[in-house]
Structure formats: structure tokens, C-alpha cells
Amino acid sequence: MELTQKLSAAFNEQIKAEMWSSNLYLSMAIHFMDQGLEGCAHWMKKQAEEELDHAHKMIEYAIQRGGKVNVSAIDAVPTTWESPVAVFEHVYKHEKHVSELIDKLLDLAIAEKDKATEDFLWGFVREQTEEENTAKSILDKFHIYGVHGLVCIDKELGKR
Ligand code: MG
Secondary structure, three states, X not given: OOOOHHHHHHHHHHHHHHHHHHHHHHHHHHHHHHOOOHHHHHXXXXXXXXXXXXXXXXXXXXXXXXXXXXXXOOOOOOOOOOOHHXXXXXXXXXXXXXXXXXXXXXXXXXXOOOHHHHHHHHHHHXXXXXXXXXXXXXXXXXXXXXXXXXXXXXHHHOOO
8 A cells, every 4th residue: 555645645644744853953952052052962962863863764755655754845844942941941842732733643654554553653653652752851951950060061062
């Protein structure tokens, strides 16, 4: 069974969203590099790589299933944040948004009765649980350590 047109189009949208996410995290990495927060910058660079990897996995899957993939223009991403904690609040909010996008894509696969795509997407559902949890635990650290904990957090994130 080939991907239906609806699913193929939805995959293109999700691939675009993953690439946008990658650019968002790269922009956050640059923001942290500017501030000399090398650990935070390192964490964001890894995060950006991971998002690009998600896009590539989806591209490969869609092509394997006879989908038509196009590389489209990616919208501009934010470049400034008020504080380091504001950056991680944005990460958490963004990951919750991505979880919703993945859920909608899975709903479509179910509606289109495409079991293989369902199976493929469950991996991303699990991945999103992890992403949300990681972002939330970094935010918790900011609240536990307080503003003076930034140096400790930067050091910890540099170990990723
Ligand atoms: Mg992703």
C-alpha cells in the first residue's frame, strides 16, 4: 500500500515542521554562543541535529512508501529571548506543540487505515514524551537552582 495523497501531503508538512524545529534550536544555540553559555549552546546544537534527523527519517519513510517529498522554504525562526530560562520555556512549549502535530498525523494515518504509518509514527509519539520530559526537567532545574544556578546548568548541559 502506498501513502495516500493526504498522508503524503501531511508528511511534507511535518518534515517542514521538523526542519523549522532544527532551525529554531540552531538559533537558540547561536543565541547562547553569543552569551558565552557554551554548555547550553552545545545542548541546543545536539537538539538541532536531532530534529534534522527526524526530518530525514520521515523523508526516507515517505519515499519508501511511494510518497512525493518536496523541500520547501522554511519560515524564519526567532533570534532573541529575554533570558536563558525564557529559551527553555520556549523549548518546552514548542515540544508540546510538536507532540500535537505528531498526534494529528497519527490520527490521519488511523483515518486512512494505514497501519504501517501508524506503526512508524508511534515511535515519534514515544520520542515526544521524552522531548517534553527533558525540556521540563531542565526548566525544573532553573527553578530549583534559581538564577545563580545558571553556571551549574550550563556545565550540566555541556555533557549531553
Ligand atoms: Mg522532532
